[in-house]
Amino acid sequence: MLEVRDVEARYGDALALSRISLEVAEQQTLAVIGANGAGKSTLLRCLAGLMPVSAGQIRFRGESLDRVPAHRRVAAGISLVPEGRRLFASLTVTDNLLVGAHQRRPGPWDLDAVFEALPLVAQRRDRYAGALSGGEQQAVAIGRALMANPELLLLDEVSLGLAPVVIKQVYEVLPAIKAAGTTVLVVEQDVRQALAVADEVHCLLEGRTTLTGPAGSVSQEEVARAYFGV
Template sequence: MDGLGSRHGLLHAVRGVSFAVAEGEVVALIGANGAGKTTLLRTVAGAHPPAEGMVSYDGADLAGVPAHERVRRGIALVPEGRKLFGELTVEENLLVAGRRARPGPWNLETVLDAFPVLRPLRGRLAARLSGGQQQATAIARALMTNPRLLLIDEVSLGLSPKAVDEVYANLTVLRDRDATVLLVEQDLNRALAVADRVICLLEGSIVLDRKTAAVTRDEVVTAYFGFARPS
C-alpha cells in the first residue's frame, strides 16, 4: 500500500496508509472501533474502492482489478461476521471456494488436516455451527482458494474464550507453514503473540508499525488510544 486512502461518503476512513507485507509474514492490524481496519482490508481485497493511493501486489498495480480477479491472483478475505453459506454444509462451503482455486497445496483433505475440528463437522450445516466453528470454517474456506495473501478480519470478535483458543491454534498452524497473513484483531495479547509485526491505526492513519519482538505492550496501548503520535 502506498498513500492509500478510502472513504465512506464524506468520512475519510483510511488516510495515507503506506506499508508492505512480506512473503511469509504475519502482520496484526489493530486499533479501536472506527480506526479504519475493516475498510483497509476490504480495499486491499477489492471489495471497497480506494479514494487515493495504490495497492500493488506481486509487483502489479491492482487499480481497476475486481475482487474476483484478486482471488484468482491469490488474495483471499475472511470477512467480519464470517459470511458463510448457512444452508450449505461445512464441506459444501469449502468445495464452493475450491471450484475456482489456484494451483497449490490446499484442497479439501489438507484443509481438514490443518483444521481437525472441522473433520467431524463436515456434514453439518454452517448455520448450526458455533461461532468458533464458523470462524474456523471461514478461514478454511479462504484457504481452499490457495491464497498467497490471507486477509482475516476481526479474528476473535464475538467468540468465547475457548473458541478463540481453537481459532488461534489453527492460525499457529498456518504461521508454521509460512502463510502470509494480514489480520485484524482487537485482543492485543493475541495479536502480539501470533504476529511477526504489529501495525496500529488511529483515525485511519498508521501511528505504530513495529516488529512484535521490538515493541512493548505499553507502547502498543499508548498508540492504540492515541496518547502519543509519531514525530
C-alpha cells in the same frame, strides 16, 4: 509481497483511511490492530477489492491492483476471511469449503488438508453451516479461504465475539498456514492475541497510522498510546 502506499478511502465525505502505507513480506504475519472504528476492516476491504481507494496505490507481487475486481484478486492469490464469517447457512460445511475452491489456484490446500489442519471443521463436515456455533463457523470461514490456495490470507477480526478457549483453537492453525507458505495479514482488536502471532504490528487510530514495528520489540506503553491516542 504486498505494498500499500499512501492509501486513502472514504465513505461518502467521511475519510476512513488517511495516507496508510505498509508492507507485508513473503511468509510474514502482519497484525493490524486498533479499536473499533479505527479503519482496520476498511483496509482489508480495500485490499480484497470490495471497496475502492480514493487515493494511493496497492501493489501485489509488484503489480498494481487498480481496477482489479475482487474475484480476480482471489485468482491472483488474495483471500479474505470476512468479519462475521459470511457462510452459506443452508449449505453443509463441506459445500461451503467447495465454494471457496471455485477460484482455486495450484497449491497444498484441498479438503483433506483443511480437515487435517482444522479438526473442528472435519468433525462437522456434514452439518449445515447455519447450525454451527460462532467458533465453528469461524474455523469453516478460514478453511473456505484456504481452499483457494492463497498466497496472502486476510483475516478480519477472527476473535470477535468468541470465547477465549475458542479463540485459542482458531489461532492454533496459523503456524500450519504459515508452514504451507501462506503470508498472513490479521486484523484484531485483541492486542495480546495479535502480538502473540505477529512478526510485525501496525496500529491504526481513526484511519491514521500511529505505530509500526516488530511485534516483539514494541512495549505495552507504546501500544497503549498508539491504540488509544493518549
